[in-house]
Amino acid sequence: MSVAESTAEQQEIVAAVREFVDRDVIPVASELDHRDEFPTALVETMKQMGLFGTTIPEEYGGLGLGLDTFALILIELSRGWVTLPGIMNGSFIGSWMLRMHGTEEQRRTWLPKLASGEIRAAFSMTEPHAGSDVQSIRTTAVRDGDEYVISGQKMWVTNGWRSGMIMLLTKTDPSAVPAHTGMTGFIVEKEPETEPPGLQIPMPGLKKLGYKGVESTELVFDGFRVPAASVLGGEAGVGQGFKYFMSGIEVGRVNVAARGAGIARAALDDALSYAKEREAFGKPIASHQAVQLMLAKMATRAEASRLLVVQAAQAKARGERADLEAGMAKYFATESAQENALDCMRIHGGYGYSLEFRPERYYRDAPLLLIGEGSNEIQQLIIARRLLERA
Numbered sequence: 001m002s003v004a005e006s007t008a009e010q011q012e013i014v015a016a017v018r019e020f021v022d023r024d025v026i027p028v029a030s031e032l033d034h035r036d037e038f039p040t041a042l043v044e045t046m047k048q049m050g051l052f053g054t055t056i057p058e059e060y061g062g063l064g065l066g067l068d069t070f071a072l073i074l075i076e077l078s079r080g081w082v083t084l085p086g087i088m089n090g091s092f093i094g095s096w097m098l099r100m101h102g103t104e105e106q107r108r109t110w111l112p113k114l115a116s117g118e119i120r121a122a123f124s125m126t127e128p129h130a131g132s133d134v135q136s137i138r139t140t141a142v143r144d145g146d147e148y149v150i151s152g153q154k155m156w157v158t159n160g161w162r163s164g165m166i167m168l169l170t171k172t173d174p175s176a177v178p179a180h181t182g183m184t185g186f187i188v189e190k191e192p193e194t195e196p197p198g199l200q201i202p203m204p205g206l207k208k209l210g211y212k213g214v215e216s217t218e219l220v221f222d223g224f225r226v227p228a229a230s231v232l233g234g235e236a237g238v239g240q241g242f243k244y245f246m247s248g249i250e251v252g253r254v255n256v257a258a259r260g261a262g263i264a265r266a267a268l269d270d271a272l273s274y275a276k277e278r279e280a281f282g283k284p285i286a287s288h289q290a291v292q293l294m295l296a297k298m299a300t301r302a303e304a305s306r307l308l309v310v311q312a313a314q315a316k317a318r319g320e321r322a323d324l325e326a327g328m329a330k331y332f333a334t335e336s337a338q339e340n341a342l343d344c345m346r347i348h349g350g351y352g353y354s355l356e357f358r359p360e361r362y363y364r365d366a367p368l369l370l371i372g373e374g375s376n377e378i379q380q381l382i383i384a385r386r387l388l389e390r391a
């Protein structure tokens, strides 16, 4: 299937999400953002639409749709408010990792709950001293009979407070060389919005420039006990955590790229309608060539982003190695989001700087995408490495 084509089923679900975004999300997103309020009603609708289970197979209660359809859905949601795909991302990565690396028992336990949205997952690798350099994390998990005892501090955990499950990366052998061979992932069960013994989650969480409405928290583990059966992949998963989490982050990159394409599109849409309405020097500003040049660049960035995102999602869905495609999509779409947000603000003139209009929100939301799921500097290194391997 070419990137320009889509099936009737894809078109139908994407159209339903587009309608939801136009009707329910866009009118309230800036208000919720300014109040930094969790979008409970919107998340309920997303659950009812089955969106949390988009890519989870039907036998586990999901819709069983492809990654390319999911990417198109995420672009639409992000066009309304980037926080919504952010709220979904932990569950998406978590369910992907369970499917790829979990035991059948782990899949049967967790996938139906994630598909229905009954619980949401968080994904936790980053620590106060280590983000890009994943192998230098310090959180340890020490075996004690039928349990592991976890100690250490995690940072920037999206959904850290409201999640009912955390995909947690630890070191089970801190002296291993190379370091990644001593890393193990855990499926940590917890009651949403509570602190179980041995785990502190300081709330209201970390204060941020944008990406409001969803909490970003620290997780402070101190002698936190989990059953040995919660190692992702079972006994065979001990020492495999780095590999499993890198595969999760690669697929999460498609989510972040789609969020970029969504902001790039939203900024273009707002700029187009404002440029046609606003008059300066006796005519709509859209008639001024300098504004047209900006609109042309914005539209090209938005469309190229969408195509790269869908192409990366399709390659990944076919089971191909897709780090080059996902890296390019993430890099280009998120840089496009940032550039379109600024151009949208320029086109809105002084109103672009006002909290009454949306460009200020795009402008605050876009930069996170340059950093998360592997910074754009790291993406460029991945792209170059793959190109050189192929050359």
Ligand SMILES: Cc1cc2nc3c(=O)[nH]c(=O)nc-3n(C[C@H](O)[C@H](O)[C@H](O)COP(=O)(O)OP(=O)(O)OC[C@H]3O[C@@H](n4cnc5c(N)ncnc54)[C@H](O)[C@@H]3O)c2cc1C
Residues within 6 Å of the ligand: 123, 124, 125, 126, 129, 130, 131, 132, 133, 155, 156, 157, 158, 159, 208, 211, 216, 368, 371, 372, 373, 374, 375, 376, 377, 378, 381
């Ligand atoms: C709002 C928010 C939500 C987040 N959510 C999550 C989450 O849910 N789960 C989670 O685990 N993490 C999460 N993160 C963390 C995020 O993934 C990290 O911030 C990111 O990986 C970068 O790590 P760092 O902040 O430690 O920066 P560093 O790794 O310290 O990087 C700092 C700078 O150095 C550059 N750099 C580092 N190494 C290299 C290199 N080898 N070559 C070239 N340049 C390099 C980087 O590109 C960057 O410009 C979140 C972050 C934010 C801000």
